[in-house]
Amino acid sequence: MFHWCTDEVEPHDRFDFWREVRSKGLFGVTAELERERRADFFGEFSLRQLGGAGLVELKASHYTVERSTADIARAPGDAICVYQQLGDGGWFGGLRGGDFAITNGSFATSHTDLPYRTAPLGTAGFHLRILKIPVSGLSTQDKRIRELAPKTFNDHALAPLLGACFAGLGETAADDGxxxxxxxxxxxxxxxxxxxxxxxxGSRLGQAALRTARLSLARRLIARHLQNQGLAPAMVADLIGVSVRHLHMLFETTEKSFSQTVTDERLKQSRRLMREAPERLIADIATSCGFESLATYYRVFNAAYGMAPGDFRAQPSETG
Known part of the structure; x- marks a missing residue:
């Protein structure tokens, strides 16, 4: 992962460096900010190469960005971008379809080589994730892809799926998956x-994308509801909006079934809690992780790790 922050540059040079080296050189955009506000400018970003795409997380104080026809000619991208807005919101303008705002938690998409202008809506500045996917790496080469001017997602049913995929990307980056x-x-x-x-x-590509996203969402819902002893396929399927049969089919493509995944996540959570809170009672940890009884927890833990929870806790953390 590449990470950079304006703290690495002298205060009077920070915005100029951000504009010329980072914005223009790395992202192919033109950044502007009133001269009297440049001394207080702050910006940072991280860049990861994942699955043939680039994942950027950017935070910066308020300034304006333009991707002009000159910028496009100088630094063509031929990629689609999927944006996840994390801050106060943003404004996009200079578009064929008119201006629009993207609110916190919302998503938008575009092709890189169409002009636009953007700025934060709030005083806090920018905070967003951008996944840049080369068109050459897509399974479809429909010519309409290169006509995707920036636009928000209007299908609200897709939002939790998109959020789960973005979160999953962050986790796979940490685990080198x-x-x-x-x-x-x-x-x-x-x-x-x-x-x-x-x-x-309903196409092959569409169904594959929905399966991957729903599986990612199912895993996140499992992690979110571990403490609930009523965590069951019917509950998760209802939250996702699919049948129980479809949910089980999603897990058939993985190494572990739904119930095995739940048990594995509960055991991992219990191990973390034993390390982080060594004074906490094992019975309390078992309950907080959703095990129906202490006896069940001991039986499952011993089957998975070949030792009792207390023996695990007694080990030095380096070997745990």
């Missing part, structure tokens, strides 16, 4: 193309 990252990148790309009417949901 190359194949998982590639499938999540393709899923995000094709969900964007479903939204824009280029890929049909």
């Amino acid at each position: 190359g194949s998982d990252a590639a499938s999540l990148v393709q899923a995000l790309a094709h969900l964007a193309l479903i939204e824009r009417g280029i890929v049909r949901p």
Whole structure:
């Protein structure tokens, strides 16, 4: 991962460096800020290469950005971008379809080589993730992809799927999960193309994207509801909006079934809690992780790790 922050540059040079080296050189855009406000400018970003795409997370104080025809000619991208807005919101303008705002938690998509202008809506500045996926790496080469002017997602049913895929990408980056990252990148790309009417949901590509995204969402819902002893396939299937049979089919493509995944996540959580809170009672940890009884927890833990929870806790943390 590449990370950079304006703290690495002298205060009077920070915005100029951000504008000339980072914005123009790395992102192919023109950045502008009133001269009297430049001394207080702050910006940072990280860049990861995942599954054939680039994932950027950017935070910066308020300034304006333009991707002009000159910028495009100088630094063509030929990629689609999927944006996840994390801050106060943003404004996009200079578009054929008119200006629009993207609110916190929302998503948008575009092709890199169409002009636009953008600025934060709030005083806090920019905070967003951008997944940049080369068109050459997509499974479909529909010519309409290069006509995707910036636009928000209007299908609200896709939002939790997109959020789960973005979160999953962050986790695979930490775990170096190359194949998982590639499938999540393709899923995000094709969900964007479903939204824009280029890929049909019922097509092979559409179904594959929805399966990957729903599986990612199911895993996140499991992690979120571990403490609930009523965590069951019917509950998760209802939250996702699929049948129980479809949920089980999603897990058939993985190494572990739904119930095995739940148990594994509960055991991992219990191990973390024993390390982080050594004074906490094991019975309390078992309950907080959703095990129905202490006896069940001991039986499952011993089957998985060949030792009792207390013996695990007694080990030095380096060997745990």
